[in-house]
Amino acid sequence: MLGTWFLSVSSVCVIGSVLIFISAVSLSDQSGSVLTVFRTAAEYQVCADEWNHDLSKLTCNQLGLGVPSSVSMVPDQPGVPGRRRWLHVHPEWNLRNGSALQARLEKRSHACHSRRRVSVLCSREGCGVRPALSLHPHRKKRILGGRVSRRGAWPWQCSLQSGQSGHVCGCVLIARQWALTVAHCFEGRENAELWKVVLGLTNLDHPGAHSQTRSVRSIIVHPRYNRAVVDYDISVVQLDSEVEETAHIRPVCLPRLGQLPSPDSYCYITGWGHMGNRMPFKLQEGEVRIISMSQCQSYFDMKTITPRMLCAGYEAGTVDSCMGDSGGPLVCEEQDGLHWTLFGLTSWGSVCFSKVLGPGVYSNVTHFTPWIQQQIYIHTYLTD
Numbered sequence: 001m002l003g004t005w006f007l008s009v010s011s012v013c014v015i016g017s018v019l020i021f022i023s024a025v026s027l028s029d030q031s032g033s034v035l036t037v038f039r040t041a042a043e044y045q046v047c048a049d050e051w052n053h054d055l056s057k058l059t060c061n062q063l064g065l066g067v068p069s070s071v072s073m074v075p076d077q078p079g080v081p082g083r084r085r086w087l088h089v090h091p092e093w094n095l096r097n098g099s100a101l102q103a104r105l106e107k108r109s110h111a112c113h114s115r116r117r118v119s120v121l122c123s124r125e126g127c128g129v130r131p132a133l134s135l136h137p138h139r140k141k142r143i144l145g146g147r148v149s150r151r152g153a154w155p156w157q158c159s160l161q162s163g164q165s166g167h168v169c170g171c172v173l174i175a176r177q178w179a180l181t182v183a184h185c186f187e188g189r190e191n192a193e194l195w196k197v198v199l200g201l202t203n204l205d206h207p208g209a210h211s212q213t214r215s216v217r218s219i220i221v222h223p224r225y226n227r228a229v230v231d232y233d234i235s236v237v238q239l240d241s242e243v244e245e246t247a248h249i250r251p252v253c254l255p256r257l258g259q260l261p262s263p264d265s266y267c268y269i270t271g272w273g274h275m276g277n278r279m280p281f282k283l284q285e286g287e288v289r290i291i292s293m294s295q296c297q298s299y300f301d302m303k304t305i306t307p308r309m310l311c312a313g314y315e316a317g318t319v320d321s322c323m324g325d326s327g328g329p330l331v332c333e334e335q336d337g338l339h340w341t342l343f344g345l346t347s348w349g350s351v352c353f354s355k356v357l358g359p360g361v362y363s364n365v366t367h368f369t370p371w372i373q374q375q376i377y378i379h380t381y382l383t384d
Contacts, residue, residue: 170328181327
């Protein structure tokens with residue numbers, strides 16, 4: 001399941017006059033996400049008795065989450081306080097007016113016979129692919145020290161730019177109108193009008209024919225961002241209009257709920273970060289090793305490595321986060337060899353190419369995925 005999307009309990013999407021929620025269950029429960037509908041402040045579970053695949057497709061499409069990758073029927077949790085409210089599939093659901101899911105559901109006098117709820121996981125099949133390299137698969141040889149990336153190698157990489165300052169931070173495209181970066185890029189500069197996002201470029205000096213530029217409509221800095229300890233260091237950026245997906249501009253996959261790269265696995269960081277006393281104009285890439293939280297903490301006596309952080313690098317400091325920009329991606333290749341998933345955003349860490357021991361520290365995207373999706377829904381459906 002690549003690019004699977006989950007919503008937390010507080011995630012909300014408004015379609016018509018009905019709120020549709022998908023609430024995340026515990027990680028030990030393999031059911032994934034349970035479909036819940038709110039009507040006039042009352043919570044309804046969707047009975048699985050008459051559910052079908054067409055309704056699963058409608059659900060994912062309506063929420064803008066692609067296609068269903070997994071559908072299961074979840075036994076109701078025992079001991080739920082109060083009486084469970086159920087919605088049932090209308091007998092003539094396929095003839096009902098309106099395309100929204102809630103138009104196909106109805107209340108009935110009786111409870112759900114099977115007492116099973118609907119769990120739907122949706123995925124974007126086109127995320128995390130690199131079509132510009134389809135004729136030239138990326139080199140498997142492990143490299144130390146970083147190198148210039150090939151054009152189109154990382155189509156989700158973008159540049160966050162501001163006025164005369166030009167390039168300020170890296171960013172990552174996660175959907176046609178949405179990007180991620182870190183919160184500290186916007187300290188004192190949260191006015192969206194100051195910023196623009198440039199995509200599809202390799203050389204900052206010469207964007208080229210493959211590049212696209214979008215103004216920024218809104219900036220959502222995580223409300224718990226802590227400047228002192230650089231915790232909750234993440235922001236969601238809404239573009240003023242959708243980008244055109246091309247071989248050189250495509251969104252990356254977001255991780256599944258609970259999905260993390262294994263310690264000692266290898267992933268890539270990219271960006272136009274500083275090299276010594278200069279910033280390269282051409283996009284750089286470097287391979288880094290994922291480091292466990294306990295090992296990472298041993299390098300930082302004065303800072304706490306929290307669950308909102310992810311560590312990667314080489315003990316010798318040959319490649320670390322400063323090779324990439326703040327806000328730039330740390331991505332890992334899926335086992336199918338075709339898709340890439342975003343696990344980190346460059347946050348803080350050791351000095352670029354220094355000989356000082358210490359990894360780079362990244363914002364842990366897996367931890368923030370429910371919050372990211374919540375912000376997308378709120379700013380898509382609840383704001384003008």
